Amino acid sequence: MAAAAAAATTTASSSTQGSLREDLTCAICCDLFREPVMLACMHHFCKACISRYWRGVQGPVTCPQCRRVFSTKHFQTNYLVVAMVEKVRASSSDTYIKDLEKQLKDTLESHRLKKEEYINLIRKDKEKMDAIKRVGAELQARVQGEFRALQQFLQDEEACVLEQLRKEQEEVLEQLQRHLEASKEAVKELEQNMKVLQQASIATDNGVLVELPQLSRPCVRVDTPPELDINAFNSKYIAPLQYITWRKMFKSLKPGLAPLTFDVDTAHPSISVSRDKTVAVEYDSMTSYKPHPKRFLQCVNILAAQGFQSGRHYWEIAVGSKPKWDLGVALEGVDRHTRIKLSPESGYWTLRLRNGNEYSAGTQPWTRLQLGSCPQRIGVFLDCEERRVSFYNADDMSLLYSFASGPRGKVFPFFSPCISDTSQRPQPIQLIHYPTAVLSG
Structure with missing residues (x-):
């Protein structure tokens, strides 16, 4: 019409x-x-x-x-x-007609290119929608699988998490749908303008066109498509959901925290380990450990005695108010006798703290994190099948950072209490075996 x-x-x-x-x-x-x-x-x-x-x-x-x-x-x-x-x-002059024809041609070409641009935007929007639907479906299956392991009284919790996922997915889909409809409308308007310009182009053959026709909307614009971070959406739900739920009703959860202990044979000589192998402290004086090929000699590091190469695992470390530390996982074959940068390229997936409030993910260069508070405990989640390493504020289970391309092969929980300031009393890091409190709500 x-x-x-x-x-x-x-x-x-x-x-x-x-x-x-x-x-x-x-x-x-x-x-x-x-x-x-x-x-x-x-x-x-x-x-x-x-x-x-x-x-x-x-x-x-x-x-x-x-x-x-x-x-x-x-x-x-x-x-x-x-x-x-x-x-x-x-x-009616030849020069005027040629100039008018050129303007028509240029305007048509501009509209054609803009139409192609919007068609590409529509295609990308559809691809994003398919991706979010696919990931959403996978996450729903994972969430349902997690909750099937729980008892009947936890079904309400399962429904709550699924509803949150549905709302977030629906919100993203609505944003993309609005952008998709706007792009379609823009293409429709451009097509209408092109028809008007084509009719005007025909009119030039009669030598009666005085000026360009009036377009309904000569400057059609579509906002930048919404950004879609599949990794962030994915990471939020590929998480230790049973453990998060257990913090509300932990007696019904199996299994719980990974019962880690420090491997004394890997400890740098300046690290002292408690008798139960759950507390590590860095001192100025060296401990006379026996020589061992697994020991870190240049960096103040230590590994857990337990390694993983399959399954999903979660553990927590109490860091208290220590002003600096490094935590994460390390490949079994990392070089322990030289100084190297902690990065995935070197076999480390870590989170670090410096100066008491500067948090960074162990990428190269470092990825600076903005946290609302300073966690007293850090949770580390390792999904060997998904190759994902995620870090949480264990006080409220909020996600701090997630590595999407995690390690292949056997890895060990990694810790570095770092070199302490000589003017301050050394503060320990401690492996948590059982929670000290239950989340409310």
Whole structure:
């Protein structure tokens, strides 16, 4: 319907231009006015034409069109008609027509490119929607699988988590749907404008096009598509859901925290380990450990005695108010005798703290994290099948950072209490075996 209206508008414009040329044609010479003059009866003629028509006439004269009689040979110049004649004459020139055709061609090309851009945006939006639906379906299956391991009284908790997932997925899909509809509408408007321009292009063949046609919306814009972080969406739900739920009703959860202990054979000589192997402290004095090929010699590091290469595992470390530390996982074959940067390229996936409040993920370069509070306990989640290493504030189970491309092969929990400030009393890090409190809510 809109297209028909646009076509009708173009046709009407063409008809108007043709009628205008007729109105500006002298009835005597049948050509466009030259020095048009107007008689008292409002009819116009070329000055030369009407002068020749009245030549030799003595006394009253008449209008060649309406035959109205005038007592004298009187006429006046109509400057508005003069200007209109010049404009029509100019619009009929070859140069003007070629310039107009070029403008039409350029405008059509601009619209075509913009249409292609929006079509690509639509395609990308659909791909994003398919991706979020696919990931959402996978997450739903995972969440349901987790909750099937719980007892009947935990079904309400399962429904709560699924509802949260559904709302977040729905919110993202709604944003993408709005952008998709806006892009489709933009393409539709561009197509309408293109039809108008194409009709105008045809009109140039008749030599009657005076100016570009009026477009309904000449500057169509679509906002930047919403950003979609699949990894962030994914990481939130590929998590130790049973443990998070257990913090609310932990007696029904199996299994719980991984019962880690420190491997004394890996401890740097400046690290002292408690008798139960759950507390590690860095001191200025060296401990006389027996030489061992697994021991870290250059960096103040230590590993857990338990390693993992399959399954899903979670553990917590109490860091208290220590101003600096490094935590995470390390490949079994990392170099323990030289100084290296803690990064996935070197076989480490870590979270670090410096100066008491500067948190960073162990990428190269470091990824600075903005945390609302300083966690007293850090949770580490390792999913060997998904190759994911995630870090949590164990006080409220909020996600701090997640590595999407985690390790392959056997890894060990990694810890570094770092070198302490000599002016401060050394503070320990401690492996947590059981929670000290249950989350409320």
